[in-house]
Amino acid sequence: MPRRSILLFAGACIAIAVALAIITVVVVSGRAPTSDGAEVTSTGQPLVGGDFKLVNQDGRPVDQTMLNGKWSLVFFGFTYCPEFCPTTLAELGAVQQRLGDKADNLQIVFVSIDPARDTPQALKDYLSSDGFPKGTIGLTGTPEQVATAAKAYRAFYQKVGEGEGYTMNHSLTVYLMGPDGKFRTAVADGIGPDKTTRIIEQAMARG
Structure with a gap:
């Protein structure tokens, strides 16, 4: 050749x-x-969300039907979290303000992955902090119940350390669920309240 x-x-x-x-x-x-530089998980038939049985910060039993009828931002964390959880809650508080009247159709759900320390009362006290979104729903339960909920949402968490000073590693994704209780999109960590607001408004417009 x-x-x-x-x-x-x-x-x-x-x-x-x-x-x-x-x-x-x-x-x-x-x-x-996306055009604004954020990353959005592909839809199709995502295996995110499903059945769970937990209790809210008032000690009342709840299940996945609590997501029906409203848009929901669901994320997993714990009250002893030093950075991500309070930062995320503060950003979602800013998102709540930016949405204006649309925020009336959005609920924020904080699921604890540290049930040993996060009792319903601990969640209630924590979520009442200034700067956090108004009306945030805190959920906890037995270790088995929490594990089931985390598995349904493909959320990772792991205990690190021993004794009273232990901490928890966990995934950072916030899940946007539609009024039908089904997954719409994921909101990446650190994109800020402006981009998060746009993602939510776009999803709401699509229905």
Whole structure:
């Protein structure tokens, strides 16, 4: 085979390999950038959300039907969380203000992954802090109940350390659920209240 033909053939093989690599990355990641730079999980038939049985900050039993009839922002954390949880709650408080009247159709649900310390009263005291969203619903339960809820939402958490000073590692995603109780999209950590508000308003417009 002439040298020129060999070089052209080799170049074509390299181009095909690069293209396949790019396609593989896109398929594996399952994410696409939005126009404002945020990342939104692809929809389709996402396996996020499902049955759970917990108690709220008033000690009343609740289940997944509490999500029906309103838009819901659901995230998992704990009251001893040093940074992410209070920061996220403060940002959601800002989102609540930006939404104006639309906030009347949105509930914020904080699910504790530390049931040993987060009793209903502890959640009630914590969520009454200034700057946190008004009307936030705190949920807790037995370790088994919490594990079931976290599994339904694909939320990760893990106890770190021993004794009274232990902490909890956990995933940072906030889940936007529709009035039918089904998953709509994920809100990434750290995108700020303006982008979060736009994501919610866009989802509300789509229904």
